[in-house]
Amino acid sequence: MKISFRGDYALKAILDLALHYNKGLVRIQEIAERQDIPIKYLEQILLALKGAGYLNSQRGAKGGYYLAKDPKKIKLGEIIRLMEGPISPITCVSKSCYKRCTEETKCVFRPLWNKIRSLTEGVVDKVSFADMCRDYEAKNKKKLDMYYI
Amino acid sequence: MKISFRGDYALKAILDLALHYNKGLVRIQEIAERQDIPIKYLEQILLALKGAGYLNSQRGAKGGYYLAKDPKKIKLGEIIRLMEGPISPITCVSKSCYKRCTEETKCVFRPLWNKIRSLTEGVVDKVSFADMCRDYEAKNKKKLDMYYI
DNA sequence: TAATTCTCTACTTAGTTGATAGAGTTAATA
């Protein structure tokens, strides 16, 4: 698996909205500024995430985006797959590829790619955005402690 | 980590040469045919592998390539890094990237990328081409058994 | 010398990535 900017931006956008879960609408521009993402690019990404059911939005003045699901119920792996495609070091491990390894019994590397895929999935499909929010806040608290202690 | 055709071809080429280790020279064309790789593309890959010290070659009639190291001592990870670059889901986990996550303490995803990288390395840096040869031959033996039993 | 085989450099083509541009649509509110 490889994370591109697009995927990275998507994860950051969802995290940003998860941190504002049940706290009203968030404008694209706010997310773009906080997460340092080009706004016009972010627009496209948010639309894709909305299309996939992760976000809802409201147009017009006072409009904005908000998370459509509980952050506890969104795993990182879902977003990564949506933005980057199947999680696998080589395409032919995923069912959608018929190109390589047509004689699959011949490919002696395949078990390794499967192993790596399943280890990777073991990470990204276990962690939710609620977990990420917790980590984020813990990290922030720690920082504040440094000032107050 | 993602394996491109280039990396896939390199792994197959090394495996092919490992199967002929200490059995004389192997012509590019043989490898290309056995592994189903475009020959002119394979040429470039073999040159890169030679440049990195994995192969030696002899020119002219009766020439060919041969493995410069014991297959036991070549780990898959070495070849993958050589052909694909650093093993990490996101570039900024590797030391050569200064672009993203400049405020690294702020990036709450980073520990996950590190985790995935180390799990992946745990696979590819443990397995050698001698292991792959063993698997390959075991697989072939099994196939033959099907005919003889 | 002729045939064989690796070596080197350049080129090409198609696709992807990471944007940017701008017109359109909806909603709130003065």
Place this chain on the structure above:
DNA sequence: TATTAACTCTATCAACTAAGTAGAGAATTA
């Protein structure tokens, strides 16, 4: 109702990379 704020949609673009092709050159053998 007019204006403004905000999301929506489509098109376009430049740079890069991957994958492959082409062809001349150099070394070795017979």
